[in-house]
Amino acid sequence: MRKINTRNFVRATRGTAREINRRIILNLVREHQPISRADLARRMRIGRGMVTSLVAELLDDGSIYEGSTAEAPRGRKPMMLFVRTHDRLAIAVDVRFSRTYLMLSDFSGKPIALEEFETIPDPAALVAGLARRIQKLLKGRDAKLKVNGIGLVVPGMVDATSGRILNAPQLGWRDVDVRDALEKATGLSVHVENAPIACALAQMWLGDGDTETPRDFVYLTVGDGVGTGIVVNGEVVRGHDNTAGEFGHVPLNPRGPECLCGARGCLEAYASNLATLSRYLGHEFSPTETRRLLQESGLTILDVIARAHAGEQRALDAIDETATRLGEGLAIVINTLNPSRIYVGGEITELWDRVEPVMRHKIRERALTAKAAETPLVPEPASSYPRLRGATAIVAAPVYAAPQVA
């Protein structure tokens, strides 16, 4: 029961029904490939003639392709259909505090080329550098491989419709427009997105290969900060001013450590990588001291994880406390949004066998129903580059998304 937006609706025209059914077929092929025309007709309860005609259009515009025929117990062998992902490309950019990652990948998220370089703090200079690298990246490529656009992910608040970066504290950017500049420099369409939302979009549109992604879930990212991407009813939640999902600043303890946001005892001040590292070094997190402390020690979160793996008690204690706090935060996520699943991304997933039971224990303590207490937690290893996959997803999604109607 969605309400129609009478300020900004899309009315149906002669071609709308066809467009809707074509998009449904494209998605059925995507999720059930290989699949035959006759199978599509059965699933959609539609005549095979209609399928032939719609499939012809999808073949024409290159969205799908015909593979070989498949075995059948009797009758004519069906001609199998597949979505064309290997020659539709996206350029994914992940801008982070110290380094920027640049990936060329196909529409399935499979990497073709990957490079990284030091982040240039000035937006204009970064755009110029990016444009140069992108041009070089595409130079030697086969012209047949169509690049559909650029997806750019930043740690911070983004207005996805205007493409403006509203506030990215880690980069020191405020109200910066990189989209238009990068579009002008490369001639490609550019989509900008906030990192946790991008990770959620990667899960939604590219999946993780094995299990089917639900239509309502939360993606928790644990990095220098703690953030979430929220998906409800098959759609991302951005919020009225693009600041939804800041579960990192849920207060856990009014007398807890000071947080970058100015408050005390935020989840992030307990569970971000900086906070974990700081705790390992014997200090509470502090927005003014911690960075200096870490630079002095030269340690990174991966060192703490390695030592925990090796069995060092101090490292294990630091990690356990982080997991406990994450569990408290996730209990709030579960009680307020009741997602069917929670994905967890970040270096901390390397210790999943240790971390998950601790989080689960807290969640069981706090969840309001027995079902909710067992909300599946799914780790996503950092090795799968979730942010870059998310950048790819924002380029690919418009091709597969439901057409806007009504």
Place this chain on the structure above:
Amino acid sequence: MRKINTRNFVRATRGTAREINRRIILNLVREHQPISRADLARRMRIGRGMVTSLVAELLDDGSIYEGSTAEAPRGRKPMMLFVRTHDRLAIAVDVRFSRTYLMLSDFSGKPIALEEFETIPDPAALVAGLARRIQKLLKGRDAKLKVNGIGLVVPGMVDATSGRILNAPQLGWRDVDVRDALEKATGLSVHVENAPIACALAQMWLGDGDTETPRDFVYLTVGDGVGTGIVVNGEVVRGHDNTAGEFGHVPLNPRGPECLCGARGCLEAYASNLATLSRYLGHEFSPTETRRLLQESGLTILDVIARAHAGEQRALDAIDETATRLGEGLAIVINTLNPSRIYVGGEITELWDRVEPVMRHKIRERALTAKAAETPLVPEPASSYPRLRGATAIVAAPVYAAPQVA
């Protein structure tokens, strides 16, 4: 960019485009009445001929009606259209701990008859009693007034699709099916909904007369418990097991008062009417003691509010603390969902001039952005019967909602 649900999609048929446009017209009439066919054609960028034909169908099925002609500076005077609400009725039922409210209203939410009686704890007996009262209510009515259905609101978790009440602790109901029984007894279709969600639906579909309701907001109910109804992208958030919106059990203080849910320091244990009343009597909230305490004293929340109005310091202190805690809770709502507005319902709104500034102060302290800190808080007086309006809304909404497609 909504993802198509390939397990449960609706394909477009020959009539789909027509259905979509008819529904758009209905909603345009709803929100802009009085409006002429020519105006509709302009707003939809569609030929007037199409509008004539679609409007004829809507006139036929009684969704809208023609009023009188309107003045125009020159040319033929337009014939104005209106939605027909006054002779389409809904029966609204609000089952609460001690009393049950029964309202007959039209589709605009305007009450026609209202009665109340003591809640019968046994579900089957309550249904039988309700059916009897409903029959009596409808007996004397004009047969032309079409009753579209019954909306029933309960304090607790509800599976809106199956109509089962999963858990309503205040009523002591667990996994109870009142829908089928009430449908059988009355011959009317019955919709069951959770109270805070129903309040949100009332705002979304019936509005409050003056201002336009946004497509993303939160409705906070402060009663015996504290709950929220969440609306995102013009659609209600129910959660995977129908337990979304439990912001009442966000922990504010790990060493706070014990809550009914078993945890400590929940928002609800600070800010529900029971907690406020308990605090006024000089005690912390306690799930075991408070009810007895209140029965002994014979006081209700309205007494405390009246004394606060009269300027009694002890009452004011109790209310201020409640407002402070609600502010902390709302800051979490704002940082995690970033709604464009928050409606607040409950007896406490009687003291809005006192309560709002206290909540706002806390929100300003905690909100992550300046814009979010100014998220409008809109009080809804208990006198407008928000839950009963919500029950009406769940009956009326299917008539106006966007058709499900793709």
Place this chain on the structure above:
DNA sequence: CGGATTTGTTCAAATTACGAACAATATCGC
């Protein structure tokens, strides 16, 4: 009263969904 202007209706043409017939393969029983 005729021209100008706007609203609402009618109608023919262009498109499109739909369904039935048909062509193309393939297996199986004999």
Place this chain on the structure above:
DNA sequence: GCGATATTGTTCGTAATTTGAACAAATCCG
């Protein structure tokens, strides 16, 4: 090897629907 049967995919006529233009109705103005 050959007809019977089953299944896939295509073609094509029919019915339904959008679309745009012409037309009728209503009103004001000079």
